[in-house]
Amino acid sequence: MKENKKLNIGVCKVGANLTQSASIQTASNFDVFSLLPILSEAGHIVRIFTKVTRNTKIKKPYLLHDLMKVKSFDKLDMLMIFGGPVQFFGGLEDKGFMHLYALLNKYKGRIFMVMTDSRYPLMQLWDYIQIKEWSSKYNRDDLYVTRDDIQYLYQGRDTNKLMEMCERRTRFVNVKEENIHPFPIDYAVMFTAVQTKLKSLEERKYQLTYGGSNRDANRKNRFKEYYYDNDLNTCIFGSIKIENEKNSYGTVAHKSFIHQMSKSMATVIIGDKFYINNFFTLRMYESILAGCLTFIDNELDSEHLFYREDGLLTELMYVNGVEDMKVKFYDIIDKGNEYFQYILNRQIACINDMYNKKEYDTMLLNIIEE
Numbered sequence: 593m594k595e596n597k598k599l600n601i602g603v604c605k606v607g608a609n610l611t612q613s614a615s616i617q618t619a620s621n622f623d624v625f626s627l628l629p630i631l632s633e634a635g636h637i638v639r640i641f642t643k644v645t646r647n648t649k650i651k652k653p654y655l656l657h658d659l660m661k662v663k664s665f666d667k668l669d670m671l672m673i674f675g676g677p678v679q680f681f682g683g684l685e686d687k688g689f690m691h692l693y694a695l696l697n698k699y700k701g702r703i704f705m706v707m708t709d710s711r712y713p714l715m716q717l718w719d720y721i722q723i724k725e726w727s728s729k730y731n732r733d734d735l736y737v738t739r740d741d742i743q744y745l746y747q748g749r750d751t752n753k754l755m756e757m758c759e760r761r762t763r764f765v766n767v768k769e770e771n772i773h774p775f776p777i778d779y780a781v782m783f784t785a786v787q788t789k790l791k792s793l794e795e796r797k798y799q800l801t802y803g804g805s806n807r808d809a810n811r812k813n814r815f816k817e818y819y820y821d822n823d824l825n826t827c828i829f830g831s832i833k834i835e836n837e838k839n840s841y842g843t844v845a846h847k848s849f850i851h852q853m854s855k856s857m858a859t860v861i862i863g864d865k866f867y868i869n870n871f872f873t874l875r876m877y878e879s880i881l882a883g884c885l886t887f888i889d890n891e892l893d894s895e896h897l898f899y900r901e902d903g904l905l906t907e908l909m910y911v912n913g914v915e916d917m918k919v920k921f922y923d924i925i926d927k928g929n930e931y932f933q934y935i936l937n938r939q940i941a942c943i944n945d946m947y948n949k950k951e952y953d954t955m956l957l958n959i960i961e962e
Contacts, residue, residue: 597961599637599669599960600667600669601631601637601638601668601670601671601960602665602672603628603640603641603671603672603674604640604642604659604672605675605676606673606674606692606714607676607678607712609647610624610642610648611642611647611649611650612649613647622781622846623706623708623777624674626780626781626784628654630957631957633953634957638654638655639655639656639657640654640656641659641665642657642659643688644659659688659692659695664699665699665701666699668699670703670960671702672745673696673705673714674706675708676712678715678720680721680724690717690730690735693717693734693735694735696737697734697736702743703739703743704742704743704960705743705744705767706745706777707747708747708777708778708874709747710757710864710871713744713754713764714764714767715763715764716737716762716765717737718730719762720763737765740766740768741768741771743771743772744767744773745773745777746772746774747774747871748774748866748871749774749871750870751772752769754767755769775956776872776947776952778877779872779877779946779947780952782877782943785881787881788851788881788883790933791855791883792933793929793932794929796857797855798825798826798856799824799825799921800818800819800822800825800826800827800857800858800859800860800921801826801828801829801852801855801856801858801859802818802819802826802830802859803844803852803853803859811862811864814860814889815832817913818862818914818917821914824918827856829843830843830844850878850881850882853883857884857885857921858884859875859884859886859887860911861873861875861889863889868891868892869893869894872893872897872898876888876898876943880939880943883936885921885932886909886939887910887917887920888911889910889911889912890910893910901942901945902942904938905938905942908923908935
């Protein structure tokens with residue numbers, strides 16, 4: 593590919609509409625609109641393909657296309673698909689879903705699948721709809737993805753885990769290992785989030801906070817140990833479903849996540865089995881930016897790579913169970929606010945030093961423009 597060639601890049605998302613409306617700011621939309629500025633700033637033309645609704649708002653320099661009126665992606669140099677769930681509410685037909693897959697299945701250009709969630713590689717839509725009463729309206733050949741050259745922009749480090757998952761589950765589109773490009777997608781929050789002023793110990797309402805879900809068996813077990821079976825003043829919020837006085841907030845908008853986390857002294861990062869020694873999640877960066885002592889369950893990052901540039905943090909912030917966490921938590925808290933702030937600032941410095949903006953942008957462009 594010639595240097596500095598302007599690419600015509602199409603962007604779409606599986607399972608959700610895309611918008612920059614202030615009223616709909618989700619984590620999944622964050623993934624999309626944190627990467628796209630890098631492409632447009634490099635001179636590439638970015639076209640958003642989505643079903644247009646009353647909530648659709650796309651800002652310049654991006655170009656909006658109503659997905660339902662598009663007949664072909666053939667004029668694009670590249671298509672970027674952001675992962676999401678294949679679901680049919682009430683089992684009803686979703687014509688937008690059908691149309692998107694028909695278009696991408698006919699497209700012969702480069703396709704990048706952007707994967708930040710272990711649940712959402714590129715799915716075989718046909719395998720989900722063939723049992724539906726309305727499936728007879730569609731032809732398998734139009735929707736079943738047979739190409740094996742789809743590129744993956746992959747949040748993880750361990751490409752074998754993605755390969756094994758796609759080979760094990762027939763509902764996932766085939767992927768070749770040479771087409772997987774590890775890239776720290778969620779680190780983009782470091783360039784977009786507004787860091788909150790670090791609150792003192794006295795200003796913290798809670799000792800421990802968890803924000804998120806508990807969808808995976810491994811995460812559920814860790815969640816119960818750290819957040820449910822403890823004697824700390826704990827706040828739980830997010831899509832997680834439990835009946836407990838600790839869960840007083842319910843779901844919090846993504847734009848308010850850092851603010852909500854900032855009410856607490858600490859959090860413990862846990863994750864799905866797929867994330868073990870594989871993903872650095874968005875929650876890691878957001879929790880540190882919120883000013884929480886960000887402990888990491890040792891199983892999740894047993895190689896201690898996240899805090900690897902700081903020996904003190906590596907010693908203090910990896911924990912083996914709730915009792916170990918409590919010992920380390922009180923060791924920091926009991927030394928007072930000055931030491932608490934010192935550790936918080938070391939955490940921020942540690943993640944700030946992972947990548948600078950120019951280096952991060954170049955890494956992405958080298959993959960996309962290859």
